[in-house]
Every structure is written in C-alpha cells, then in structure tokens.
Amino acid sequence: KNQVEQSPQSLIILEGKNCTLQCNYTVSPFSNLRWYKQDTGRGPVSLTIMTFSENTKSNGRYTATLDADTKQSSLHITASQLSDSASYICVVSDRGSTLGRLYFGRGTQLTVWP
Amino acid sequence: EADIYQTPRYLVIGTGKKITLECSQTMGHDKMYWYQQDPGMELHLIHYSYGVNSTEKGDLSSESTVSRIRTEHFPLTLESARPSHTSQYLCASSSLSGLPSTDTQYFGPGTRLTVL
Numbered sequence: 001k002n003q004v005e006q007s008p009q010s011l012i013i014l015e016g017k018n019c020t021l022q023c024n025y026t027v028s029p030f031s032n033l034r035w036y037k038q039d040t041g042r043g044p045v046s047l048t049i050m051t052f053s054e055n056t057k058s059n060g061r062y063t064a065t066l067d068a069d070t071k072q073s074s075l076h077i078t079a080s081q082l083s084d085s086a087s088y089i090c091v092v093s094d095r096g097s098t099l100g101r102l103y104f105g106r107g108t109q110l111t112v113w114p
Numbered sequence: 115e116a117d118i119y120q121t122p123r124y125l126v127i128g129t130g131k132k133i134t135l136e137c138s139q140t141m142g143h144d145k146m147y148w149y150q151q152d153p154g155m156e157l158h159l160i161h162y163s164y165g166v167n168s169t170e171k172g173d174l175s176s177e178s179t180v181s182r183i184r185t186e187h188f189p190l191t192l193e194s195a196r197p198s199h200t201s202q203y204l205c206a207s208s209s210l211s212g213l214p215s216t217d218t219q220y221f222g223p224g225t226r227l228t229v230l
Binding site for chain 2: 004009034036041042043044045046049089101102104105106107109
C-alpha cells in the first residue's frame with residue numbers, strides 16, 4: 001500500500017534553533033518528492049522538489065534530503081523564525097502530478113516560540 | 115505567489131442548502147484539482163480535470179460535483195449540504211508539462227465550509 005508517514009506529528013522549538021522533520025514513504029514507482037509549507041488557514045506552498053537522482057535541495061533556510069534507497073526524506077530548517085510556524089507536508093508522486101497521483105503525509109505541525 | 119483564487123474563504127450555511135465553491139487560476143494551467151482536508155489530516159483528492167469538458171472523480175468519494183467549461187474556472191457544487199460536508203476545500207492547478215522535475219501543483223487559499 002502506498003503511504004507517506006511523517007514524524008514528529010508536532011514540534012515546538014525556540015526561535016533561532018534548528019530542527020529536522022522526517023518523511024518515510026512506500027510509494028512505488030517513485031517520480032518525485034516535494035515538501036510543502038502550509039500556514040494556518042492557507043493553501044500549501046511548495047518549498048522543494050527532488051527527483052530520484054537528487055540527494056539534497058536547498059531553498060534559503062530550508063534544506064531537503066532524499067535517500068531513494070531507504071525511501072526517506074528530511075527537511076532541515078536552519079535558524080528558525082516565528083514565520084516558520086506552519087504545517088510541513090511531505091508529498092510523493094508516483095508518475096508526476098500530470099499522469100499519476102500524489103500521496104500526501106499528514107504533516108508536521110511546527111511551532112516556533114520567541 | 116500562485117495566481118489561483120478561491121471564494122468564498124469562509125462559508126457557514128444550514129443543512130440542505132445548495133452551495134458552489136469557486137476556483138479560478140490565471141496561469142493557463144490545463145489540470146485542476148479539488149482536495150478536501152480535515153484538521154491534522156492529509157489532503158484527499160475528490161475531483162480533477164485535464165482540461166475543458168474533462169472531469170474525473172478522485173480517490174475520496176464525494177457527493178459534490180464539478181464542471182470545467184473554461185480553462186481558468188473549476189467550480190465545485192454541493193446540491194444539498196450536510197454537516198458531514200464540514201471541512202476545508204482546497205483547489206489546485208498544474209501545467210501538463212510532463213516533466214517530473216518541474217511539475218508543481220499550485221494551491222489556492224482554501225474555503226472553510228461549516229454546515230450547521
């Protein structure tokens with residue numbers, strides 16, 4: 001069964017600290033993995049996308065890693081800011097969103113305290 | 115910021131009412147989607163469209179219907195709303211590029227529906 005599991009379910013950190021969010025998937029075949037940020041009451045916004053051959057991808061203070069062999073990905077946030085408080089969703093595509101389907105994790109709810 | 119819009123942002127209605135949730139995008143995307151999301155849960159695909167006059171049901175069974183008469187417009191209709199329809203509805207669109215490395219779904223801000 002194709003699934004995407006994220007951990008932890010929720011996380012509280014202090015402003016300025018780093019954190020790492022995890023995503024394990026069993027989706028096959030694999031096309032790409034994307035991390036989205038969803039602010040409360042808003043739609044998800046794409047942060048990074050990685051295909052099978054990519055191990056790491058950065059977007060400012062966000063760095064995503066992918067191990068296609070173990071089917072694991074992580075999102076590392078450096079020097080957290082209050083605006084990082086949001087839900088971070090891992091999304092795996094089997095054949096690309098054009099031809100295939102997307103598998104969504106439930107997200108990690110991150111809260112950054114001052 | 116993606117050019118995809120949803121109205122209304124919030125809607126509170128009584129049981130049995132007919133409602134239409136609007137979604138429009140100005141990016142010229144061929145493919146559009148409707149998702150349903152409950153708090154703390156994953157997004158569930160309820161409808162999608164490859165283009166004008168094309169509509170398909172998604173993975174999650176839904177009593178809603180959709181239409182795609184214009185490329186930029188993808189409204190969702192509930193003929194008779196029930197409390198079980200209370201949820202967040204997210205519209206998204208993507209380009210039919212066919213390239214796994216670049217395909218991206220752009221999401222609207224969502225409509226929070228509450229049926230009393």
